[in-house]
Amino acid sequence: MFRIKKLDIFIAKQFGLLFVATFFICQFVLMMQFLWRYIDDLIGKGLTMDVLAQFFWYMALMLMPQALPLAILLSSLITYGNLGESSELTAIKAAGISLMQSMRSLIVIVLLVAGVSVYFQEEIGPNANKHLTQLLVSMKQKSPELEIPEGVFYDGIPSTSLYVQKKDLLTGKLYGMMIFRQTGSYEDQAIILADSGMLQSTAEKKHLLLTLWSGEWFENMKQQDMGGTAEVPYRRETFAYKQVLLDFDGDFNLTDASLLSGNAKAKSSKQILHDLDSIRHSNDSIGRQFYAEGKRYSFSDPQISREDSIRLAIEVQKELPDLDSLYAKLDAEGQREVMKAAARQAQLCANEVMMKGDYANTLYRQERTHLLEIIGKFTLSLSCIIFFFIGAPLGAIIRKVGLGVPVIISVLVFIVYYIFDNSGYRMARDDNWTVWFGRSIATMVLTPLAVFFTYKANNDSAVFNIDAYRMLVRRMLGLRQKRNIAGKEVIITDPDYKTDASLLATINQDISRYTEEHHLLRWPSPVKVFFRPGDDRQIIEISERLETVIEDLSNTRDKQMLHLLNQYPVLATHAHTRPFRQRWLNALTGIILPLGLFFYIRMLRFRLRLYKDLKTIEKTSESVIESCSQS
Numbered sequence: 001m002f003r004i005k006k007l008d009i010f011i012a013k014q015f016g017l018l019f020v021a022t023f024f025i026c027q028f029v030l031m032m033q034f035l036w037r038y039i040d041d042l043i044g045k046g047l048t049m050d051v052l053a054q055f056f057w058y059m060a061l062m063l064m065p066q067a068l069p070l071a072i073l074l075s076s077l078i079t080y081g082n083l084g085e086s087s088e089l090t091a092i093k094a095a096g097i098s099l100m101q102s103m104r105s106l107i108v109i110v111l112l113v114a115g116v117s118v119y120f121q122e123e124i125g126p127n128a129n130k131h132l133t134q135l136l137v138s139m140k141q142k143s144p145e146l147e148i149p150e151g152v153f154y155d156g157i158p159s160t161s162l163y164v165q166k167k168d169l170l171t172g173k174l175y176g177m178m179i180f181r182q183t184g185s186y187e188d189q190a191i192i193l194a195d196s197g198m199l200q201s202t203a204e205k206k207h208l209l210l211t212l213w214s215g216e217w218f219e220n221m222k223q224q225d226m227g228g229t230a231e232v233p234y235r236r237e238t239f240a241y242k243q244v245l246l247d248f249d250g251d252f253n254l255t256d257a258s259l260l261s262g263n264a265k266a267k268s269s270k271q272i273l274h275d276l277d278s279i280r281h282s283n284d285s286i287g288r289q290f291y292a293e294g295k296r297y298s299f300s301d302p303q304i305s306r307e308d309s310i311r312l313a314i315e316v317q318k319e320l321p322d323l324d325s326l327y328a329k330l331d332a333e334g335q336r337e338v339m340k341a342a343a344r345q346a347q348l349c350a351n352e353v354m355m356k357g358d359y360a361n362t363l364y365r366q367e368r369t370h371l372l373e374i375i376g377k378f379t380l381s382l383s384c385i386i387f388f389f390i391g392a393p394l395g396a397i398i399r400k401v402g403l404g405v406p407v408i409i410s411v412l413v414f415i416v417y418y419i420f421d422n423s424g425y426r427m428a429r430d431d432n433w434t435v436w437f438g439r440s441i442a443t444m445v446l447t448p449l450a451v452f453f454t455y456k457a458n459n460d461s462a463v464f465n466i467d468a469y470r471m472l473v474r475r476m477l478g479l480r481q482k483r484n485i486a487g488k489e490v491i492i493t494d495p496d497y498k499t500d501a502s503l504l505a506t507i508n509q510d511i512s513r514y515t516e517e518h519h520l521l522r523w524p525s526p527v528k529v530f531f532r533p534g535d536d537r538q539i540i541e542i543s544e545r546l547e548t549v550i551e552d553l554s555n556t557r558d559k560q561m562l563h564l565l566n567q568y569p570v571l572a573t574h575a576h577t578r579p580f581r582q583r584w585l586n587a588l589t590g591i592i593l594p595l596g597l598f599f600y601i602r603m604l605r606f607r608l609r610l611y612k613d614l615k616t617i618e619k620t621s622e623s624v625i626e627s628c629s630q631s
Contacts, residue, residue, distance in 0.1 A: 007092065008105035015079045015106050022078075023071035030063045030070075031056070038136060047139065055135050061128035065117050069383040070414050072110060076391035077398075077406040079106075084399030099458045103392055110388045117381040122268045130266035148174070148199070157208065157246055162199075173198055177212070190219035192244075202245075210244040217242070264366075264373040272374045279370065283363045290356050361431075368435055372428055375439040382443055383417065389450035393457030417442050480609075481570050485554050485562055495552045497628035503549050504621040504628075507542060511614050514538055520576070520611040526600060529578055530590025536577050539610070543571040546617065553624070561627055567620045569613040575606040 035042075042052070083089040092102050148154045154162045165176025179192040194215030202209055217237040264272060330338065390413060398405060421442035428438025473479075518536075550565055578586050579599035590596045 007097065007102065011079065011083075011102060012105040012109060014082070015075055015109065018075035018078050019071055022074040023067055026067040026070040026074070027060060027063060030067055031059055034059055034063060038139075042139065051135070051139075055132070055139075058128045058132040058135065061124060062132055065121050065125060065380055068113055068117050069380070069387045069417075070410065072113065072384050073387035073391040073413060074406060074410040076106065076110075076388050077395040077410060080392050080395030081399055081406060082395075084396050089396055089399070093460075099393070099396055100454075106388065106392065110385055114381045114384040117384055118377065121377045121380070122270075126266050126268050126271070130263065133263060133266065153180075160246060172200075177215070179210075190217060192217050194242075208246040210246055212239070212242045212244065214240055215242070264370045267370075267373070269374050269377060272370050276367065276370050279363075279367050283360075283367060286363060287360065290360065293356075364431070365429065368429055368431065371435045372425060372439050375436065376425075379421075379440055379443050383446070386443065386446050386450050387413070387417075389454050390446065393450075393453035396457040397453070413446075417446060420445050483566050483568055483570055485550070485565050487557070487559065487562055488555065491555050491557065493555060495555050497553075500549050500553055501625045501628040503545065504625050507546055507549070508618050508621050510538070510542055511618055514542065515611070515614060520607045523604065524607075526590065526596070529600065529603060530586045530596060533583050535574065535581075539571065539576075540573045543573050546571075558627070561624070564620060564624050564627060567616070569616055571613055572606055572610065576603060576610045579603060 042055070080089065083092070089099075089102075093099070148162060148164055148167065150164055150167050152163070154164070159182050161180040163176075163178040164174045167174055173196055175196050177192075177194040177197050179194075180189065181192070182189040192212065192215060194212040196214065197210060197212040200209050200211070201207075215238075217235075217239065219235055219237075267275065391410070394409060395406070398409075424433065424438035424441040426438075427433040428435045432438075433441075518538075546568070550568060553561060553565055556562065574581060579589055579602070580586050589599055
C-alpha cells in the first residue's frame with residue numbers, strides 16, 4: 001500500500017515552491033518574446049485598456065502549456081541541486097533510499113501537471129488562441145495609415161488599393177503614390193497618381209482623409225445610356241493639391257470569428273478529428289477531379305500497361321492525317337502562326353497543371369497542419385515528464401545551489417528542444433518529413449538524454465567529472481604526465497639499494513637490446529598498425545619492473561635520490577603500437593582516411609617520444625646505480 005512519507009512531503013514542498021516561482025518567470029519570458037513579435041501592431045493604435053487587457057490575458061493562456069515544461073525543468077534542477085550541495089541527498093542515499101524512490105512524490109506531481117497540460121490544451125487553449133488571433137487581426141485593421149507597406153499594394157481600405165513607393169516614418173508623408181478606387185462596376189473606377197501625400201483618420205474615426213500633392217486623376221465616367229456603345233468616356237484631371245475623403249471605420253471592431261474557422265490551433269482534438277474527415281474527403285474529391293482532367297493530356301490509363309499505352313498512341317497517330325506534310329505546305333507566316341498557337345496551348349496546359357498543383361499543395365498543407373496540431377498537444381504534455389527526468393538527475397549530479405548554473409543548463413536544454421521542435425514542425429508542414437516524425441523529433445532526441453542522466457544519477461556515476469575529461473584529452477593529445485615523488489614522513493622499510501641497483505642494470509641491458517631490435521625511428525606499416533592485433537609486451541614488462549624499483553626507492557630519505565627518481569619519465573606502453581586497444585576500433589580508424597592519418601601521425605610522435613624516454617631511463621639509471629652504491 002502506498003503511504004505518504006515525511007521525505008515525500010519535504011521534497012514535494014521544496015519542489016512546489018520553486019515550481020510556482022519558476023513558472024511565473026518562464027511565463028513572463030515567453031510573453032515578452034511573443035509580445036516583441038507583435039509590438040508594431042500595438043504601438044500607436046490608440047487601443048483602450050480593456051483591449052490590451054484581453055490581449056495579454058489570452059496571450060498568457062495560450063503560452064501557459066509552453067511554460068510548464070520549462071518551469072518543471074528549472075525547478076527540478078534547482079531542487080535536487082540544493083539537496084545535493086547541502087548533503088541532504090547524500091543522507092537520503094545513506095538511509096537506503098535510492099534516487100528514484102526520492103523522486104516518487106515529484107513523479108506523481110509531474111504526471112498531474114502533464115494531465116493538466118493536456119486538459120488545458122483541449123478545453124482552454126483553443127478558445128484563447130481563437131480570441132487572440134481575432135484580436136491580432138482586428139489590431140492590424142485599425143489605423144491603416146500605420147500599416148501601409150512600401151513597394152506593394154495595400155488593400156486594407158474598402159474599395160481602394162494603395163501603392164506607396166517610399167514612406168517617411170518621421171513625418172508620415174507617403175511618396176510615389178498610386179491609388180485604384182472602385183465604388184461600383186468596372187466602368188466606375190479611378191486611378192490617381194501623386195508625387196506625395198498623407199493619410200490621416202478624421203476626428204470621429206469614420207473616414208480617412210487622403211491629402212495629395214502634384215498628381216493626376218484618371219476616372220471612367222458612368223454611362224447614362226445602357227444601350228449605348230461599349231466605349232466608356234473618362235476624364236483626366238491634373239492637380240497640385242487635392243483632398244479625398246475615404247469611407248473607413250477607424251474604431252476598434254472585432255473581426256468575425258467565422259473567418260478564422262480554418263485555424264487548427266483554435267480547435268480541440270475532437271474538433272480536429274471531425275474536421276479532418278471533411279478535409280480529407282474534399283481533398284480526395286478534388287484530387288480525383290484533377291486526375292480525370294489530367295488524363296486529357298496523356299494516352300496513359302492505370303488499367304492499361306505501358307506497352308499497350310504506347311501501341312495505342314501509335315495507332316491513333318496512324319489514323320490522323322500526316323501533320324508534317326500539312327505543316328510543310330503552309331507558308332512561312334502560317335508556320336509561325338501554327339508554332340505560336342502550339343506554344344500558347346502548351347503554356348496554358350503547363351500553367352493549368354502548375355495552378356492545380358499549388359492548389360492541391362495548399363489543401364494538403366491544411367490537412368498536415370491539423371495533424372501536426374493534434375500530435376503537438378500530446379508531445380508538449382509529454383515534454384513535461386521528459387524535462388523532469390532531465391532536470392532532477394542533472395541537479396543530483398551537478399549539486400549547485402542558486403539560479404546561475406541551473407538557468408544556463410535549462411536554457412541550453414530548452415534551446416535544443418525548441419530548435420528540433422520548430423524545425424520538425426516546419427519540415428512536416430512543408431511535406432519534407434512525415435507528420436509523426438517531424439512533430440515528435442524533439443521528444444525522440446531528448447528521451448535518450450533523460451534516460452541517460454537518470455541512469456547515471458541513480459548509479460552515482462560521475463558524468464561531469466572534469467578530471468576524467470581532462471585525462472582523456474591529455475591522452476588523446478599525447479600530453480606528458482610528469483612524475484612527482486615527495487619524501488615520506490614515516491618510512492617503515494628502507495629500500496634495498498643493492499637489489500634495486502642490480503635490477504636497474506638488468507633493465508638498462510633490456511632497453512639496449514630492445515632499441516636494437518625495434519627500430520623506433522622508422523615508419524611502421526599502416527596495415528600492421530590498424531589491421532593487426534598485438535601489444536608490445538617487452539616495453540610493458542620493462543615499465544612494470546621499472547615502476548617496482550621506483551616504488552621501492554621512493555622510501556629513501558636521500559633527497560638526491562628523490563630528485564633522480566623524479567627524472568624518470570612515465571612510459572606510454574600502448575600508444576606507439578596502435579591507436580586503440582580494441583581491434584575493430586583500430587580497423588574503423590584505418591578505413592576513415594583523415595582520422596586514420598591523424599592517429600598514424602600521433603603514433604609516430606609516441607614512437608619518437610618512447611625512443612627519447614628509453615635513452616633518458618638509461619642515463620638516469622646509471623646515476624641512480626652510482627647513488628645506490630654510495631648508500
